[in-house]
Amino acid sequence: MTQRNSRRPLLPAAADISRWTDAYLNKTRQIIGRFGDKSATYAMFMRRPVIFTPGLMVEWLEGIAKERGVEFQIEFNYAEGDWVGAGEPLLYLTGPLQELVDLETLYLQKLGAACVAAYNAYTMCADMPHVAFLAMDARHCAGTGMAELMAYAAAVGSRAAQRRAGAKGFMGNANDATAHYFGQERGLGTMPHALVGFAGSTVRAAEMFVETFPGENLTVLVDYYGQEITDALAVSRRFPELVAEGRLSLRLDTHGGRFVEGLGPEASYAVLERHVPAAVRRYRNETELRNLTGTGVSAAAIFYMREQLDKAGFERVKIVVSSGFNVEKCKVMGDVKAPIDVVGTGSYLPESWRETYATADIVAYDGVPSVKKGREFLLRKT
Numbered sequence: 001m002t003q004r005n006s007r008r009p010l011l012p013a014a015a016d017i018s019r020w021t022d023a024y025l026n027k028t029r030q031i032i033g034r035f036g037d038k039s040a041t042y043a044m045f046m047r048r049p050v051i052f053t054p055g056l057m058v059e060w061l062e063g064i065a066k067e068r069g070v071e072f073q074i075e076f077n078y079a080e081g082d083w084v085g086a087g088e089p090l091l092y093l094t095g096p097l098q099e100l101v102d103l104e105t106l107y108l109q110k111l112g113a114a115c116v117a118a119y120n121a122y123t124m125c126a127d128m129p130h131v132a133f134l135a136m137d138a139r140h141c142a143g144t145g146m147a148e149l150m151a152y153a154a155a156v157g158s159r160a161a162q163r164r165a166g167a168k169g170f171m172g173n174a175n176d177a178t179a180h181y182f183g184q185e186r187g188l189g190t191m192p193h194a195l196v197g198f199a200g201s202t203v204r205a206a207e208m209f210v211e212t213f214p215g216e217n218l219t220v221l222v223d224y225y226g227q228e229i230t231d232a233l234a235v236s237r238r239f240p241e242l243v244a245e246g247r248l249s250l251r252l253d254t255h256g257g258r259f260v261e262g263l264g265p266e267a268s269y270a271v272l273e274r275h276v277p278a279a280v281r282r283y284r285n286e287t288e289l290r291n292l293t294g295t296g297v298s299a300a301a302i303f304y305m306r307e308q309l310d311k312a313g314f315e316r317v318k319i320v321v322s323s324g325f326n327v328e329k330c331k332v333m334g335d336v337k338a339p340i341d342v343v344g345t346g347s348y349l350p351e352s353w354r355e356t357y358a359t360a361d362i363v364a365y366d367g368v369p370s371v372k373k374g375r376e377f378l379l380r381k382t
Helices: 014-020 023-035 055-068 097-109 112-127 144-165 193-199 202-212 228-238 240-244 265-275 286-293 299-311 327-336
Strands: 039-046 073-076 091-096 132-135 169-173 218-221 248-252 318-321 342-345 358-365
Touching: 014 055, 014 097, 023 097, 039 097, 039 112, 055 097, 055 144, 091 097, 091 358, 097 112, 097 358, 112 132, 112 144, 112 169, 112 327, 132 144, 144 169, 193 202, 202 218, 202 228, 218 228, 228 240, 228 248, 228 299, 248 299, 265 286, 265 299, 286 299, 286 327, 299 318, 299 327, 327 342
Parallel strands: 132 169, 132 342, 218 248, 248 318, 318 342
Antiparallel strands: 039 091, 039 358, 073 091
């Protein structure tokens, strides 16, 4: 379980809770203060399968309890990283109702999205167990709070896949602030498209990076000029020592508006026919076919890049892929065993936000079971 970082402030702070919580909960707190408190037990659940990822929520609750001078009892039904079915009570939270009732809005924000993101991260890693992942989601997050939540979730899902599927999982993420969740001191990554445009050529961008950060591994974007194969080979020839040491990677990030250099529909099918002939001979839906043979970073594009590198003697150059690598795309890539070394993804973020809603219902007052009609499944099983 994630441990409380005493150097990190509580967000929201105890003094700001009333400003950020729902008004009806604030009013309920005032009513309870007037008519007398009771102990209450909340059950939390979600309406879809998830990976249990409660650490940041628990950390916040414990910090708020300390600030308020009270104690909350948290009874886990699962361990962090466990798979949980839809509707199963995740945990029970007990404490003075006056001190709990106004926290519901805020602790649920820290639970639901994390559990779904961890599930997606787990699924992607398990579907591609021989591929390492890099979390590049921060730019897709709604602020730094969400960025931390998603990094923590990816790490939990990754560890679950490592345990159950022997997956490599997430090796790190893209920024320093949340690198610790992945056992790293700093974020990983080398260059954005902006550097390639600034440099004026893909090779020159690589040279600038090496001159500025000598000794670091190099990952070069090769799609800026639409010459993925040409520039990949040019960079590999320019840095033979990095190639020999296995320290050069080439990143395919071609957008969905065009094919990778040298490919089109017919050529893409031909590539798969050479490497995985069964890939398109069984039923595939439209999205799967697009991921296999379509524009952007398709399976055909990855096989083709590997093929061209190997022909030129650059077998040790690694391939990093990004652009649209969500759960569905990773499943297809894993199915055909696309020759990928690292996936850079922000797509383990919940793509359907309505699936992330966690719910909390009171199931007991002063130890006496009581729950709203229809939620009896949340009561403790005796």
